[in-house]
Amino acid sequence: MTNQEVAKLLRNVAAVYLLTGENRFKIIAYEKAADSIQNSPVEIQDLWREGKLSSLSGLGPAINSHLDELFRKGEVKHFKRVLKRVSESIFPLLDIPGFGPKKASKLVSELKLKEAKTVVDSLLKAAKQGRIAVVEGFGTKSQEDIIEAIKRFKKGQIKENRILLSSAWNTADEVIQYLKEFKGVLDVQPLGSLRRKVATIGDIDIAVATNDPEGVINWFVKNPKVNKIIDQGQSGATVILENGRQIDLRVQIPERFGTMLQYFTGSKNHNIRLRELALKKGLSLSEYGIKPIDNSQKSRPKADRPQDEKLKIHEYAREKELYQALGLSWIPPELREDSGEIEAALLRQPADQGKLPGLPKLVELKDIKGDLHLHTSYNLEPSHDLGTSPLEDILNLATDLGYEYIGLSDHNPSYSNHSESQIVNILMQRRQKYEQILESTKSTRVNLFIMLEVDILPDGQLPIPDKAFSYLDAIIVSIHSSFHLDREAMTKRVIKGLYHPKAKILAHPSGRLLGQRQGYEVEWSKLFNFCRTNNKAIEINAHPVRLDLPDILVRQAIEAKVKLIINTDSHKATDMNLMPYGVYVAQRGWSTNNDILNTLPYNKIKEWLFN
């Protein structure tokens, strides 16, 4: 059962509780548990297998025992009874935007929609016939909205709207550079998932600090790349660019910029936790700032409260000041997912220093000293695609990037087309050629590792003969076929592939391609244990379609004390510039320099690679 399915089940239970007048906090508890499961990139069923259900926040003894029954027997008796209390036609409607339990229930009973399978279509039909507008609490407007919502819902099931981080970043950066040309712009920052560097992005939002909001907004909509202005107001504007992307701009005076930046950076869960923390300190945090809680006003209707209440709000020019007001140190946006960062950011008493773990000092791009997964255009008749850039170009770019070393990790020669001795020969000649080129470009100070990216065959074997290893400093291993082995078989396969003493790195370990392909199934804790014990590294592949190892697994790997290495997997020299995306993933996984092998200087990484 997928996380999505388990979350949906809990949401349905919460919906029934809402409709049947259960304690509202019980309802919230079920919804929180559903959120937690849905946001977990670890499969909940894996957590259950390992007996770690409680590691997810919001899962307590009661829900855990229900989930235990669910995974053991395939269903939960208690849930089954609960769900029977309402018409099953309600549940499909809950997936439609704008529909909650109340609305769904009302329509199902008023319109007598009994068939769950056809309820969406029946509802659409009823709306078109004008039978919704006459229901109490609904009108013609809501009837039209429902038709629109169902249409969008039907489209949405086919098309996923999120785009790759790199693509969103490039678009946003162009707009940010354009905005900076306007002299009234004091600061520009991306917001939301873009600022947090999530692997895929929904909306592109940008914030500007300025004392001339009107001027900035006018400048923004006049961008020659703007195709269409959707909305233009006093606090911002929304446009569609030539490339079809929507950009939201928000402007704010510098005195309030930190407050806005914090609020719109999220994540939602991070902000919820901050507000809970504020409450415990007798403060109330909102998108407008922090104010003391005034209990004497709480019971009075809003309209009766004194107008000057807003004056008591503290606004912040910088995020740092806002976090400090809550007793926290500033938290890097990449960590704001409510996954322990708030606890780690609590300002310590001097006596506690060193005793409790604080925020990590995150690895940065400038700490990266090399890239070990590069494909050149040298034709070794490989099993997969050849690189397109010659070694000379790669060396030049490596010099520009300030690298101390690079690793040439072309795909292995195809094994179906070559005999063992042919493969040995190819690799011998390749080594000679590379050494020759390095010799002729004496000006470079970049050190070279002559490596290979080797397929792990379905049975775990490596398709190159023993003799060939003498022409290789080390190898990277990876999966390029038979993605659908079961979890156990895949784990065995990968571990066997890594077993060779020269196999040092597992590349793109989950095999996912964002928006195209799910990763394959692996028993991660088993793999991590093997890597730690045997001194193998796991790659963080920086290619924007991969970003693999995914950030949450990076965090788990680090907790398991596994070493990681960030590589670009470049198939052309300019791909080497994609390194920042790998660093973002490492940061989101709480990596310090200590966790990332290619922050090591040449002599140290050589020592590791040759051992």
Next chain:
DNA sequence: GCCGTTTTCGGCCCGACTGTTTTCAGTCG
């Protein structure tokens, strides 16, 4: 039903938006 740097009992995030209302309920992020 969950949770703990004021608590193992007594709390549980905040505000905007929308449509239908004439003071609010439901939904969303």
